[in-house]
């Protein structure tokens with residue numbers, strides 16, 4: 249919204265975006281317009297709604313959102329997979345969810361609303377991510393903690409595996425049980441969600457904003473891993489590197505470099521609309537978005553389209569699991585998607 253406001257001004261038609269949005273967002277002292285801080289503050293404010301949603305069970309606004317988007321598979325939140333055609337405030341809120349959820353975790357009470365394998369409640373990652381082999385052997389991946397652990401020590405374990413475990417899986421299981429030895433449950437209260445960025449464990453806009461500013465201010469975020477460690481041909485790697493740096497010759501770049509030359513109208517050859525930018529072509533273009541959605545569907549992973557292709561490459565989606573093979577496969581799939589879109593775009597132009 250800010251972006252369109254900045255460049256469209258009054259009058260009709262779409263105006264050119266003369267300076268890249270990233271440049272606009274860097275602090276004024278560095279030649280930008282300092283808008284980044286405003287958009288991050290906005291994101292932090294939107295986070296408040298994500299925090300309130302599961303806490304305000306009877307509020308009218310919650311019922312409205314719930315009836316439109318349905319419940320997230322975790323049973324706490326509204327669905328964050330919002331079709332990109334929807335124009336609704338919740339879409340903007342859902343776009344913050346990926347960053348928001350990084351800083352939330354569950355605090356176990358009676359264990360009835362927290363999923364043992366899928367939710368983050370113990371250690372640094374969900375147990376299903378830490379022990380993928382065990383996860384693949386259980387009957388019910390969504391099983392709540394209370395159905396697996398009894399409330400008192402020594403815990404009664406009820407994993408309900410659907411087959412006999414292999415030796416290595418038994419090792420995993422032993423390691424899991426050892427780690428849970430340190431767990432203390434307080435089964436008198438209900439399960440809660442806590443916010444890891446503030447000492448009170450309650451969400452504050454300020455803590456979220458400060459952290460978002462840090463995340464988006466550091467140039468060291470460059471997604472080196474996917475760009476250079478992926479197992480794809482070198483020329484494809486170099487291309488993805490250009491994409492991450494937004495240095496691909498999309499129409500907008502060409503126009504910037506050769507301002508004297510009037511290019512055919514700046515349209516995207518894939519959807520025949522919009523300006524062709526790196527983020528549009530490789531991410532937000534309806535055609536490309538369809539491909540990304542297919543890929544995520546294939547990986548059975550929830551996602552919200554990030555702001556930019558850079559963010560997309562920087563985010564660790566674990567689409568095909570966190571094993572080495574899964575990571576390599578996922579990187580190759582993402583890169584192949586980008587490569588295919590570029591090839592198709594060039595075929596259509598030349």
Ligand SMILES: [Zn+2]
Pocket residue numbers: 516517518519520521522528529532533534535
């Ligand atoms: Zn397009």
